[in-house]
Amino acid sequence: MDASERALLEQTVRDAISSTSGGFDKVDEVLADLGWLEMLRDEPHDAVAIVFGALGSTNGAGSMLDDVLLAALGMTPEPGCAVLLPPFGSSAPPASVDGDRVFGTGLATARATTASEMVAVAVTGDAVTIARVPMSAVNTEPARGVDPRLGLHVAHVDVQDADATGDTRSWEPALAAGRIALAHELAAASRAMLELARTHALERVQFDRPIAHFQAVRHRLAETLVAIEACDASLVAAADEPGPMTAALAKALAGRAARTAATHCQQVLAGIGFTTDHPFHRFLKRTMALDGLLGSTDALTFDLGRELLATRRVPTLIEL
Amino acid sequence: MDIAVFRARLNTWLDEHHEDVAPPFEPPGTLDEQVAQMQRMKSVLYDAGWMRYGWPERVGGMGGSPMLRTELGAALAARDLTDPGLFSLIEVLAPTLIDFAPVELAAEFVPRLLSGAEIWCQGFSEPGSGSDLASLSCRAEPDGDPATASTWIINGQKVWTSLANYAQRCVLLTRTGAPDSRHRGITAFFVDMDTPGITVAPLEMINGLSEFAEVFFDDVAVPADRMLGEVNRGWEVAMSILPYERSSCFWQLIAHLYHRLEMLVAVAPDDDRSAEVIGDAYVALHALRARSRVTQHRLASGATLGPETSIDKVLVATTEQKVYDAARRLLPGVVELDDSASGHLWRSEYLYSRAATIYGGTYEIQRNIIARRLLDLGAD
Numbered sequence: 102m103d104a105s106e107r108a109l110l111e112q113t114v115r116d117a118i119s120s121t122s123g124g125f126d127k128v129d130e131v132l133a134d135l136g137w138l139e140m141l142r143d144e145p146h147d148a149v150a151i152v153f154g155a156l157g158s159t160n161g162a163g164s165m166l167d168d169v170l171l172a173a174l175g176m177t178p179e180p181g182c183a184v185l186l187p188p189f190g191s192s193a194p195p196a197s198v199d200g201d202r203v204f205g206t207g208l209a210t211a212r213a214t215t216a217s218e219m220v221a222v223a224v225t226g227d228a229v230t231i232a233r234v235p236m237s238a239v240n241t242e243p244a245r246g247v248d249p250r251l252g253l254h255v256a257h258v259d260v261q262d263a264d265a266t267g268d269t270r271s272w273e274p275a276l277a278a279g280r281i282a283l284a285h286e287l288a289a290a291s292r293a294m295l296e297l298a299r300t301h302a303l304e305r306v307q308f309d310r311p312i313a314h315f316q317a318v319r320h321r322l323a324e325t326l327v328a329i330e331a332c333d334a335s336l337v338a339a340a341d342e343p344g345p346m347t348a349a350l351a352k353a354l355a356g357r358a359a360r361t362a363a364t365h366c367q368q369v370l371a372g373i374g375f376t377t378d379h380p381f382h383r384f385l386k387r388t389m390a391l392d393g394l395l396g397s398t399d400a401l402t403f404d405l406g407r408e409l410l411a412t413r414r415v416p417t418l419i420e421l
Numbered sequence: 422m423d424i425a426v427f428r429a430r431l432n433t434w435l436d437e438h439h440e441d442v443a444p445p446f447e448p449p450g451t452l453d454e455q456v457a458q459m460q461r462m463k464s465v466l467y468d469a470g471w472m473r474y475g476w477p478e479r480v481g482g483m484g485g486s487p488m489l490r491t492e493l494g495a496a497l498a499a500r501d502l503t504d505p506g507l508f509s510l511i512e513v514l515a516p517t518l519i520d521f522a523p524v525e526l527a528a529e530f531v532p533r534l535l536s537g538a539e540i541w542c543q544g545f546s547e548p549g550s551g552s553d554l555a556s557l558s559c560r561a562e563p564d565g566d567p568a569t570a571s572t573w574i575i576n577g578q579k580v581w582t583s584l585a586n587y588a589q590r591c592v593l594l595t596r597t598g599a600p601d602s603r604h605r606g607i608t609a610f611f612v613d614m615d616t617p618g619i620t621v622a623p624l625e626m627i628n629g630l631s632e633f634a635e636v637f638f639d640d641v642a643v644p645a646d647r648m649l650g651e652v653n654r655g656w657e658v659a660m661s662i663l664p665y666e667r668s669s670c671f672w673q674l675i676a677h678l679y680h681r682l683e684m685l686v687a688v689a690p691d692d693d694r695s696a697e698v699i700g701d702a703y704v705a706l707h708a709l710r711a712r713s714r715v716t717q718h719r720l721a722s723g724a725t726l727g728p729e730t731s732i733d734k735v736l737v738a739t740t741e742q743k744v745y746d747a748a749r750r751l752l753p754g755v756v757e758l759d760d761s762a763s764g765h766l767w768r769s770e771y772l773y774s775r776a777a778t779i780y781g782g783t784y785e786i787q788r789n790i791i792a793r794r795l796l797d798l799g800a801d
Contacts, residue, residue: 295796299796299797299798302798303798303799311799313792313798313799314799314801316785316789316801319788319789319792319793319796319798319801320785320788320789320792322792322796322798323735323787323788323789323791323792323795323796324735324788326732326791326795326796327732327735327736327791330712330729330732331708331709331711331712331732331736332708334708334711334712334714334715335707335708335711337711337714337715338707338710338711338714350703350704350707350708353704354704354707354708357704401700401704402697402700402701402703402704403693403696403697403700404696404700405700405703405704406695406696406697406698406699406700406701406703407696407700409686409699409700409703410686410689410691410695410696410699413683413686413687414683414686415679415682415683415686415703415706417676417679417710418707418710419710419711419714420424420425420428420714421424421488421491421492421672421714421717421718
């Protein structure tokens with residue numbers, strides 16, 4: 102896909118998401134019509150970057166994360182199949198296995214309300230167990246929290262005779278793929294916050310001049326751009342050198358960029374950014390929720406530090 | 422040569438010739454030792470051909486992508502064979518000769534810089550012109566008509582001139598237009614440091630080394646054929662350095678910082694606090710390396726580097742400080758009190774890292790550029 106094709110597709114996806122009210126079922130529907138699953142199969146990297154970028158920039162919510170995880174687990178993504186996500190802030194496989202019993206508590210995307218089955222991943226020794234569980238054996242309740250529009254649910258899985266397959270496929274590739282998707286979404290949401298604050302700074306007049314004139318304001322917005330560009334570069338690195346560490350770093354940097362953007366942009370937006378009249382709050386709340394999926398910035402940073410200390414090595418990961 | 426092949430061969434060679442290029446002292450050593458080591462190492466590397474890759478054949482190079490010389494600098498930094506700040510000065514000096522000097526002048530002198538026969542310095546900043554470089558006032562007057570004068574007479578002062586007290590030559594910016602002509606009235610010269618009238622006064626830095634100096638010019642006569650570029654077009658010379666400074670120099674420094682973090686990881690206590698601090702520095706380092714890589718790939722594909730490299734500069738400066746802050750936090754008493762060579766190294770580099778947000782355009786200037794040029798927030 103060349104740059105102009107990509108730009109066109111990005112615009113098409115954004116327009117499609119914006120044409121809905123941002124609700125997850127409608128977003129899923131328009132993306133299915135645009136051939137999301139075919140794109141994910143044929144050009145997974147571009148598909149994820151474009152779709153999750155569009156979700157981030159439009160504040161749209163869908164359940165495409167389930168598809169990304171299923172594909173990375175080597176399964177065929179389908180709208181009727183949801184995935185049990187780790188609890189907020191965590192990245193470990195959320196389920197446990199005890200004989201034929203599979204059980205665990207985690208999060209689920211809004212797909213939990215429409216799917217007919219759920220995939221639950223559990224650690225069993227060096228490998229993982231992948232269990233397909235009928236939704237009738239899953240107890241879900243909405244986790245509205247700070248961002249009800251995202252459609253997250255808490256899901257409790259407990260099934261005695263699960264259709265479980267011991268599998269050599271590791272949880273790592275799924276985690277890496279999910280983190281990359283979420284990093285794209287966080288980066289785009291951060292850019293949206295920056296654009297809102299930038300526009301406000303140019304329009305808002307105090308002391309007879311736009312507040313964009315003041316260096317204190319300019320420097321906050323500049324630091325926000327630096328954080329977002331750093332995240333974008335880490336996404337290029339993760340695409341060129343796929344692996345668990347480059348993906349974890351990209352998600353950590355995306356969460357960082359989102360925090361920087363939220364802090365600086367909210368301060369620049371000041372009073373209006375504190376109201377629900379202005380769209381800023383939706384992006385702030387979305388990034389708060391997304392940061393906790395598949396490992397928060399803090400958890401990822403800590404885990405990376407732990408890994409470096411354990412190996413006493415500092416891998417450079419990417420070369421010229 | 423393919424860059425990955427070059428990297429592999431270079432590392433094999435460096436493994437095999439470690440004794441020939443390694444410092445004969447325990448780092449950091451004195452500045453005299455550091456400079457002597459750098460020149461000796463360059464001479465060995467030049468003779469073996471490594472110092473010539475990535476430089477044009479007309480100045481004694483062997484051609485190929487400039488990224489080859491970036492790889493060399495990074496490999497040397499990662500092995501602690503030389504200080505990347507001093508070594509990468511080549512990147513901001515040689516290209517000005519190659520791009521702006523008469524062909525014979527560049528062909529005569531650039532090999533001396535690459536081979537370690539000479540050290541050059543860069544006379545840009547002045548006491549009254551730091552962030553605002555275009556206000557510089559060191560004066561060059563033609564001895565006669567500017568179009569035909571055979572000699573120019575220079576009077577004024579430079580400051581923060583790295584290695585001036587070791588240098589044989591200086592790439593110098595002078596005021597040749599009206600005092601208020603700013604970037605339209607600046608001319609660059611290539612000056613011999615032993616020319617009568619030049620006085621060098623070293624400045625002791627916060628870490629005890631005298632890397633910088635003040636340089637005074639008192640009726641210094643420079644031949645007109647030592648002019649770099651054209652009269653009043655010196656700003657182009659100054660700006661031409663930016664792509665090298667913001668690509669190759671940064672990549673070398675990044676390699677050095679990875680090496681330092683690895684040194685820290687080797688001795689840091691194995692606890693949660695270390696994990697947090699080291700993780701934080703590693704995430705920042707990775708962002709910097711990823712960004713610099715993107716920038717260098719853009720440069721290699723023919724893009725012109727511009728204000729977006731201010732983002733690279735902010736990341737370099739803040740990350741360098743973060744790495745040394747991590748060392749200070751995790752090795753209490755080492756930076757502050759340890760008088761061993763290793764304590765001296767951490768202390769010296771910790772203190773030097775405080776300048777990272779000052780030199781090469783301050784953190785404030787970079788954010789001003791980002792705000793104006795990248796975010797389009799209008800004039801400040």
